[in-house]
Amino acid sequence: MRHEKATKLLDLARRLASSSEGLTLDEMAQAMEVGRRTAERMRDAVWTAFPQMEAIEDPPTRRFRIPSGLDSLFQTPTAEELAALRTAADSNAAAGADARAAALYALEGKLLSALKGSARRRVAPDVEALVQAETIAVHAGPRPFEDQGVLAQIRSAVKGLTALSFRYEGGSQPGRTRTVTPLGILFGRSNYLVSLEGHSPRPRTFRLDRMSDVEALDRPASPPADFSLQAFADESFGIYHGEIEDVVLRIRADRAEDALRWRFHSNQVVTQGPGGVVTVAFRASGMLELAWHLFTWGDAIEIVSPESLKKIMVEELEKALAAHRRA
Known part of the structure; x- marks a missing residue:
């Protein structure tokens, strides 16, 4: 004690x-x-x-x-802390997040170099033992784009509160040069710049792998005082933003244990009713990405609302069925 x-x-x-x-x-x-x-x-x-x-x-x-x-x-890191840092770096490297992996490996090197020789020799075997005993499960999906030069320019603009210019090979006008107010970066299965463009108050997302000639400009561009990147991210089930819907899902009793441990959304409300059936309710946009995820639950989940999500789910299933029947 x-x-x-x-x-x-x-x-x-x-x-x-x-x-x-x-x-x-x-x-x-x-x-x-x-x-x-x-x-x-x-x-x-x-x-x-x-x-x-x-x-x-x-x-x-x-x-x-x-x-x-x-x-x-009083600042000597433990073997568990160093192993967690190495595991996080390895996880980013395995996922293709090379820039973040490089930053974590550099931090690990600085921490080890700051240790006295005796402390480093004492902790090193335990770190290696833990690292060897803990590995990364790599999941299928797109490798995130993390060009060090692109990230450096975006971060420079964010820190300096300046505008950002880049050529964008996406959207309705591919190849157009855009000037935006950068708000932050969303890291995920694909990485996106969140920014304001023109006079629109609604933030837009741009995929980093479609950006080139990125440059932080010498022009003031401050984000709105009340903007929260986390709140913006929480509006959507995934990356894509659209109309915010009230989502209600019902999960069969035999999958209740999985549902109670699962996080569908940051603002979800989960209840378990008679017979063990679980109901999950939340507000979000991004119904297409949500439909893609719900497909992995098979027939264990019933979409109660909204109707738009039911329609998208049926359309996506019909497309997949048609493609495989033709094959």
Whole structure:
């Protein structure tokens, strides 16, 4: 028990040292999953161990941080943490996300080079043992396009709040040069730039593999203050955005266990009724991608609503049947 308390205190100290703004007591309590009174006692214990901690007035509350960081003695990564980093890098590499894989491999190298020789020799065998015992299951699908030069220009524009120019081989006018306000990147089975173009307030998505001659311009272009990339992503079942629908799905009782563990959408509401039948409800766009996914459930799922999703599902099934019957 004492060891667990010491570990939690050190975790809190790391959080206080890694935050430039500092943490309030409520934020400490939330991060450490404890009550406010416990968070106060933990803060005081950390302050005793690290007297360089400071309080910052931020009316109506106060923030706390350790401005000078922590000594490397308290920052040595564990074998499990290094193995998780390697696994994440290998996973990105296996999926074709070369740019993100390269960044994670570089981070791993920096962490290892910062370790003292004795610590590195002690942790290395355990890391290799864990990496060898944990492998990546590669799933079928498109390999994401991650050109380092394209990502660098997009990130430069995002950080500098400037416009982005590129030639786009897609859409209704292939080959046209576009100038947009970049809002962020959606990484997935295919990678997309999310941006505003022209006077339209509705964000648009552009596939990275169809972009060329990408350049961050010396022209101010700030995203709307209320825009959230996560909220935009949550509107759709997948990548494609359209009219937002109220979706209701009913899953047979014999697949209830699978359904209760499955996340169809971030805002889903899941209920289990008499006989074990599971109902899943959420609001989203992207009905075509949802229909493609529901096909993998076979006859275990019934589409209750919307009618547009039922229609799309029937049309996609008829296309597949027609193609295979001709063959």
